[in-house]
Amino acid sequence: MTKAVFFDIDGTLINIHHKKTSMSPSVKKAIRELRAAGHRTFIASGRPWAYLSDELVQEGLFDGFVLLNGAIVVIDGEIIFRQDMPADKIQAMVALAEQNGIEYILESYPQVYLRPEFKGLENVYRNINIHVDRFVRDFSLEDIVAGKVELLCDTPGAGGVFEKLLSWPGVTGLIDPTLRKYMELYAADVSKATGIERALAYLNIPVESSYAFGDGLNDLEMMSTVGHALVMGNAGPELKALADHVLPTVDEDGVAEGIYRYILKRI
16 A cells, blocks of 8 residues: 655754754655665755755655745645735734844745845754745745744744744744744644645555654654654654654655654565
8 A cells, every 4th residue: 555654854854953954865765665665755844945955855865844844835747735824914014024133034835925134044044055046035025925934033933922922823833942043934824744644644545654754842743743743853752652663864864764663664
């Protein structure tokens, strides 16, 4: 039976904290063998399309993409689901950010929108090999639709602004737990899990034939939804508690071992 396999990116396929911004040859080989066996492979990420590297989109490794934590689902090049945040909510978030000196980027499909003066966010993306030259830098807010907003500030929690944004009805997100200077916001009724459910329904693949690889807090819903939760060894305890299997770390090519041991069952 055809299986559907969903892969987080950061901390799962690559390790941006160790400047490992490309997949290892062994991980790519395992994914190719998975597809050669007739199974469907997907990215499931909080990233927008514009943050995806060429190897993720041009090397024929993936059949589809669950992006923006489930706000966009693309299968075989076709958008099967899209949910943008209400324009008035986006504009209110931006106004609050600007009043408090907080940088922001608006994430849509296929574009993302970043003001040229926001050098802090620009440097964040440059440091992890995201192609900033693909971003739209000159835009009118009234013309933008977006499924997610990322924000960066100089002080932890932005003096309470991050918590205020998280408290808005219909919004959820994550604050970086280490420095608390970065946050992402998206609609409360989407997640990687809802995106995966839509992909499975579209492909008529039962949940029990689905697998997910992940390591982060935005993978919690995903691991609670798929038939088989494969959690990286570098994940935190909250995610490991949901694991059917805990794999080696991203730096130890845990994805490759998970594919061979638990899906293809070759080791």
